[in-house]
Amino acid sequence: MSRKRQKHDGHVNLERWLVSYADFVTLLFIVFLILFSMSAVDAQKFQALKESFSEVTGSGASLVMPAPGSTTTPSTDRNTGKTREKNRIAAEQEKFEEIKEKMEQYTQAKGLDKNVKVNMDQNGINVTITGTILFANGDATLQPQAKQIVKDMFQFINSIDNPIRIEGHTDNVPIHTAQYPSNWELSAARSMNLVRYLAEEYNMKPARLSGAGYGEYHPVAPNNTPENRAKNRRVEIMILSTKAAQADAQKPQSKQ
Numbered sequence: 375m376s377r378k379r380q381k382h383d384g385h386v387n388l389e390r391w392l393v394s395y396a397d398f399v400t401l402l403f404i405v406f407l408i409l410f411s412m413s414a415v416d417a418q419k420f421q422a423l424k425e426s427f428s429e430v431t432g433s434g435a436s437l438v439m440p441a442p443g444s445t446t447t448p449s450t451d452r453n454t455g456k457t458r459e460k461n462r463i464a465a466e467q468e469k470f471e472e473i474k475e476k477m478e479q480y481t482q483a484k485g486l487d488k489n490v491k492v493n494m495d496q497n498g499i500n501v502t503i504t505g506t507i508l509f510a511n512g513d514a515t516l517q518p519q520a521k522q523i524v525k526d527m528f529q530f531i532n533s534i535d536n537p538i539r540i541e542g543h544t545d546n547v548p549i550h551t552a553q554y555p556s557n558w559e560l561s562a563a564r565s566m567n568l569v570r571y572l573a574e575e576y577n578m579k580p581a582r583l584s585g586a587g588y589g590e591y592h593p594v595a596p597n598n599t600p601e602n603r604a605k606n607r608r609v610e611i612m613i614l615s616t617k618a619a620q621a622d623a624q625k626p627q628s629k630q
Contacts, residue, residue, distance in 0.1 A: 489507050497615055498618055500611075539584045543606060543610070546603070
């Protein structure tokens with residue numbers, strides 16, 4: 375008994391190559407569009423290229439490539455800049471905390487913590503010195519023992535190259551001498567004498583240093599007791615944060 379072979383006539387799709395060919399032509403079209411747009415820096419042509427690519431892909435997404443003439447996307451630049459700034463601020467804050475800790479350890483070891491206070495905030499480090507540690511009453515000449523204290527403190531302060539501002543303050547007891555007609559002159563002379571001493575003795579860059587005299591007009595306590603007046607007679611050494619220094623530099627200068 376013979377077996378009959380069953381023949382299965384399968385239909386062969388002879389047009390499948392058209393799909394691959396169409397894909398190839400589409401990709402080739404996109405390549406030529408990219409080459410054309412890169413040949414001339416034209417924002418309108420680049421935008422047209424992005425739109426045509428979105429239409430071809432049907433995804434609505436734009437090309438993941440920088441605009442002509444740039445190396446990175448603006449969003450990448452912004453994110454990188456923000457990350458770098460955050461890292462810089464964090465490193466500066468860590469350095470400030472280290473300086474503050476060393477200064478406090480020094481003042482306690484030398485028994486100066488009653489007259490030397492170290493504080494830190496967003497503007498930087500503020501070292502407030504009261505009493506006659508630096509200057510005698512009514513005088514703006516650095517005391518002999520003050521020079522050693524300044525030398526010790528600036529080993530820590532000068533470990534960072536941030537700007538330094540020195541402010542002189544007095545109580546409200548009037549002063550009338552040939553050298554210092556008012557508390558303004560006295561407070562300004564104290565701050566500027568210390569600024570000059572640092573620049574000359576320790577070769578600190580003058581551009582880092584600034585001084586100001588506020589007289590009796592920025593008290594930290596009412597001038598109603600000897601103890602409070604002693605608090606107001608002070609010199610403040612301020613290590614400015616980068617942000618605070620930039621804000622100071624942007625303040626309008628008074629016309630002479």
